[in-house]
Amino acid sequence: MKKILAELITIGDEILYGQTLDTNAHWMSGQLDAIGVKVVRRTTCGDQEEEILQVFAEAEQRADLVLITGGLGPTSDDLTKPCLARYFDSEIVMNQQALAELEAYMTSRGRELNKLTRLQAALPDKCEVVSNDRGTACGMWFNRNGKVFVSMPGVPHEMRYMMVEKVMPRIQRAFDLPIIYHKIIRLAGIGESWLAEKIEQWEKSLPKTVKLAYLPGYGDLKLRLTSLASDLELQKKEIDQLVSSLMPLIQEYVYGYDDDSLEVVIGRLLKEKGLTLALAESCTGGYVAHRITSVAGSSAYFNGAMVPYQNELKIAQLGVKEATIVTYGAVSEETVSEMALNIAQKFGADYGLASSGIAGPGGGTEEKPIGLIWIACAIGGKVTTRKLNLTKDRDVNIKLTAVALFTLLHQSLVAND
Amino acid sequence: MKKILAELITIGDEILYGQTLDTNAHWMSGQLDAIGVKVVRRTTCGDQEEEILQVFAEAEQRADLVLITGGLGPTSDDLTKPCLARYFDSEIVMNQQALAELEAYMTSRGRELNKLTRLQAALPDKCEVVSNDRGTACGMWFNRNGKVFVSMPGVPHEMRYMMVEKVMPRIQRAFDLPIIYHKIIRLAGIGESWLAEKIEQWEKSLPKTVKLAYLPGYGDLKLRLTSLASDLELQKKEIDQLVSSLMPLIQEYVYGYDDDSLEVVIGRLLKEKGLTLALAESCTGGYVAHRITSVAGSSAYFNGAMVPYQNELKIAQLGVKEATIVTYGAVSEETVSEMALNIAQKFGADYGLASSGIAGPGGGTEEKPIGLIWIACAIGGKVTTRKLNLTKDRDVNIKLTAVALFTLLHQSLVAND
Numbered sequence: 001m002k003k004i005l006a007e008l009i010t011i012g013d014e015i016l017y018g019q020t021l022d023t024n025a026h027w028m029s030g031q032l033d034a035i036g037v038k039v040v041r042r043t044t045c046g047d048q049e050e051e052i053l054q055v056f057a058e059a060e061q062r063a064d065l066v067l068i069t070g071g072l073g074p075t076s077d078d079l080t081k082p083c084l085a086r087y088f089d090s091e092i093v094m095n096q097q098a099l100a101e102l103e104a105y106m107t108s109r110g111r112e113l114n115k116l117t118r119l120q121a122a123l124p125d126k127c128e129v130v131s132n133d134r135g136t137a138c139g140m141w142f143n144r145n146g147k148v149f150v151s152m153p154g155v156p157h158e159m160r161y162m163m164v165e166k167v168m169p170r171i172q173r174a175f176d177l178p179i180i181y182h183k184i185i186r187l188a189g190i191g192e193s194w195l196a197e198k199i200e201q202w203e204k205s206l207p208k209t210v211k212l213a214y215l216p217g218y219g220d221l222k223l224r225l226t227s228l229a230s231d232l233e234l235q236k237k238e239i240d241q242l243v244s245s246l247m248p249l250i251q252e253y254v255y256g257y258d259d260d261s262l263e264v265v266i267g268r269l270l271k272e273k274g275l276t277l278a279l280a281e282s283c284t285g286g287y288v289a290h291r292i293t294s295v296a297g298s299s300a301y302f303n304g305a306m307v308p309y310q311n312e313l314k315i316a317q318l319g320v321k322e323a324t325i326v327t328y329g330a331v332s333e334e335t336v337s338e339m340a341l342n343i344a345q346k347f348g349a350d351y352g353l354a355s356s357g358i359a360g361p362g363g364g365t366e367e368k369p370i371g372l373i374w375i376a377c378a379i380g381g382k383v384t385t386r387k388l389n390l391t392k393d394r395d396v397n398i399k400l401t402a403v404a405l406f407t408l409l410h411q412s413l414v415a416n417d
Numbered sequence: 418m419k420k421i422l423a424e425l426i427t428i429g430d431e432i433l434y435g436q437t438l439d440t441n442a443h444w445m446s447g448q449l450d451a452i453g454v455k456v457v458r459r460t461t462c463g464d465q466e467e468e469i470l471q472v473f474a475e476a477e478q479r480a481d482l483v484l485i486t487g488g489l490g491p492t493s494d495d496l497t498k499p500c501l502a503r504y505f506d507s508e509i510v511m512n513q514q515a516l517a518e519l520e521a522y523m524t525s526r527g528r529e530l531n532k533l534t535r536l537q538a539a540l541p542d543k544c545e546v547v548s549n550d551r552g553t554a555c556g557m558w559f560n561r562n563g564k565v566f567v568s569m570p571g572v573p574h575e576m577r578y579m580m581v582e583k584v585m586p587r588i589q590r591a592f593d594l595p596i597i598y599h600k601i602i603r604l605a606g607i608g609e610s611w612l613a614e615k616i617e618q619w620e621k622s623l624p625k626t627v628k629l630a631y632l633p634g635y636g637d638l639k640l641r642l643t644s645l646a647s648d649l650e651l652q653k654k655e656i657d658q659l660v661s662s663l664m665p666l667i668q669e670y671v672y673g674y675d676d677d678s679l680e681v682v683i684g685r686l687l688k689e690k691g692l693t694l695a696l697a698e699s700c701t702g703g704y705v706a707h708r709i710t711s712v713a714g715s716s717a718y719f720n721g722a723m724v725p726y727q728n729e730l731k732i733a734q735l736g737v738k739e740a741t742i743v744t745y746g747a748v749s750e751e752t753v754s755e756m757a758l759n760i761a762q763k764f765g766a767d768y769g770l771a772s773s774g775i776a777g778p779g780g781g782t783e784e785k786p787i788g789l790i791w792i793a794c795a796i797g798g799k800v801t802t803r804k805l806n807l808t809k810d811r812d813v814n815i816k817l818t819a820v821a822l823f824t825l826l827h828q829s830l831v832a833n834d
Contacts, residue, residue, distance in 0.1 A: 013628075013630055013643075014630055014632045014639075014641065015443070015446070015459075016446055016456045016457070016458075016459065017446060017447065017450045017456070017599070017641075017643075018443055018444065018445070018446030018447025018448070018449075018450055018456075019447065019601070019632055019639065019641065020443075020632055020634075021440060021443045022443065023438060025461075026432070026435055026437075026438045026439065027435065028435070029432070029433055029434055029435030030434065030435025030436065031435070032435075033434045033435055039433045039434070039435075040433070040462070040463065040468070041433075041460065041461065041462050041468075041472075042432075042433065042459075042460070042461035043458065043459065043460050043461075044442075044458065044459040044460075045457070045458055046457065047630070051457070051458075055458075073609055073631060073633070074609070074610050074613065075609065075610075075613045075631045076620070076629075077628075077629065077630045077631065114610055114611070114614055115614070116610045116613050116614055117610045134808070136610070155633065156813075157808060157810050157813045160810075182434070184436070192490055192491070192492065193491050193531055193533045193534045193553070194531070196491065196492045196533050197531055197532070197533055203493070211430075211494075212493075212494065213430055213431055213464070213494045214490060214492045214494065215431045215436055215437055216490070216572065217437075222431075222436065224431065224434075224436065226430075279703075279724075281703075281706075285706055285707055285709070285710025285711070285715075286696075286698075286703035286704065286705070286706025286707040286709075286710060286722055286724070287703065287707040287710075288703070289698075289702055289703025289706070289707075289724045290702055290703040290704040290706075290707045290815075292702070292703075293702025293703060293704075293724070293726065294702070294811070294812065294815070296777070296778055296779060296811055297779065298702075298726075299726055299727070302726050303726060303727050303730060304723070304724045304725045304726040304727060304730045304734075305703055305722075305723070305724035305726075306721070306722070306723050306724070307696075307703070307706045307710070307721045307722035307723070307724075308721045309710065309715075309716055309719050309720060309721040309722075310716070310720050310721060312765075313720060313721045313764060313765075317721075317763070317764070346734070347730060347734070348729070348730075360713070361713055362713060362714065391551070391574055393574050393577075394711070394713055395711065396573075396574045398707075398711070
């Protein structure tokens, strides 16, 4: 079976100038991968007609399917539509289907259709409309000699809806798709080099049809096995056997598989065990609570959090002893232990997690440098602590601390089995 | 003056498969833009030797400077180094400078140099070493006939440090750089089409040397003016005049300029006025606190936050009246008002902000659908509320609610002037 190759094109000066982070191509890659389309290249180019047309032509040479995001706004700097019209020798005319859908959308939102927005329904006459139920810019589907170009809006939630509801089902009908099978093993508490040494012999024994990749993250790590064979059941079986033979070497570091983030795995374990969680965050400033509550259904096990950013609140609201802070400082094993124990009690939770540290870039001393962070995990009146020596970067420190806290909690949840 | 053109290449199957979000190219774009290097294209390709070599050759044709990230790990799936060696007809040999730096780095971290990590110091003999003080993979600088290729590790904080400390100063020495001048105006509370209609006449009057772009975000919007002339003082003066003539049309929506995010602007205003802030977050689950505390120095005006995710905690810890929740529900103007008033009082802050809503994807009813969110801003015992009707997407709703809360607070801070 011929592999279907795709390229993703993102259009916009704002991306090349570093003013907007493109998360669309990332998300689309994952979606296409899941349906067996192989993304072979991603390209970002600016709002320049000649440049855009050149990128279209290059992509068409290499790929069967070209997905384009961005440049569909109603304003004068948006060039995707005129470029597609020119590339496909097409004229831009008012599309009655698109206009009717646009009017319905605006009515449903209780808004008027102004002059500029109305222009969103003018489309190249050789495209088919891809409806956008979430916004004003509809998508366009072009097919010329079996090569498919699809243009979608750059607003992430509009694009995602359009991909899932309209574009992907249509791709699955338009192409005869093979199957790529991935298995991801997720680990925390071990570095890439150490892991590679541990599994070197196992890695050497992998069959040629299976590819291995190391994907380091912030404080955690993914191992991805990709099977390139063509029978899904056989592929699954082969990968399962390889994973089984790997497990004894790495078991203690594995927290999950595939899409299971640490917060999802923790949530599942808490729910299974009927346990609840509360957080007292100082240096992480609400980030851990945000990660926990980004999981739908987290109210089943998450009671709540306190971010006592000022020391007075650690004392008055969280009940940390003043003497503890005076004697040991807010960034200390003693303070973070009381924080974890107290938040569990105060918020009526089984588990209490706490963080206190110097996230940077200011506030470090010789004794307590930037990147010194204490974390604690309390359950049943007992507390486990860890001291972290992290980086000079505030954002990195907050992220690494969250993963360290999740890992501490995960270890406790698994140890209780 | 000849414009220096750059291309960014990101290497890694994990990126094409959608398993790792590439934030490096985004950040590098912003850095290069600031020193007058024009990024003309960004390309991502997979871990395939022929593919990588093809991308190198294409980029060299179009650009003066090629920056490469990723694929420098010590494991077998990392191909950047062998590809660069082949592309530059170079042999990989142990580099004594790199080895000495690697040994020093490992010693400083109290870690041993294992066999795989040691290989990180083996480099193509035609490159110059770019030191990495933050990790084990050093960078490589190649110069052939005036075309420069630089390879850097994919770990974001290592790459960023290397760019700022080593690579950018060297780029500035190696090329004669022109100046691109940008001015960004940041707005909240108005959509792209409405803004475009408002400023249509002004936009038509822009000189040809000035480019305008609309950059929509999550609940806010940026207008970017780019001057393509060549004299910095003249460019600044011209842009300043254009901004002055624009301001009367859009003043009420403008909250900041250039890199000033809403949380930075709010922090600055709170600090200037000597006011403090506390948060009671329900549906936003700690995300607003995270945004506030991601700003270094936020402890000067941020007292703390409570995330009373369970209704019992809203009552017991935050002092919301049980009757209010029973009568109106947790997602109501009445509850969110009490939350805002009570958190300000309890945490001793001037301002109290609160959120309560149905973030989704579950939990909606006919009367209170997913996306219904109430927010409140209290100061001096008075409270202002807003009802939001947002999307079906949990993540989007959390982000949009944060921006709506920031906008509410910003309006209050500016109105008090």
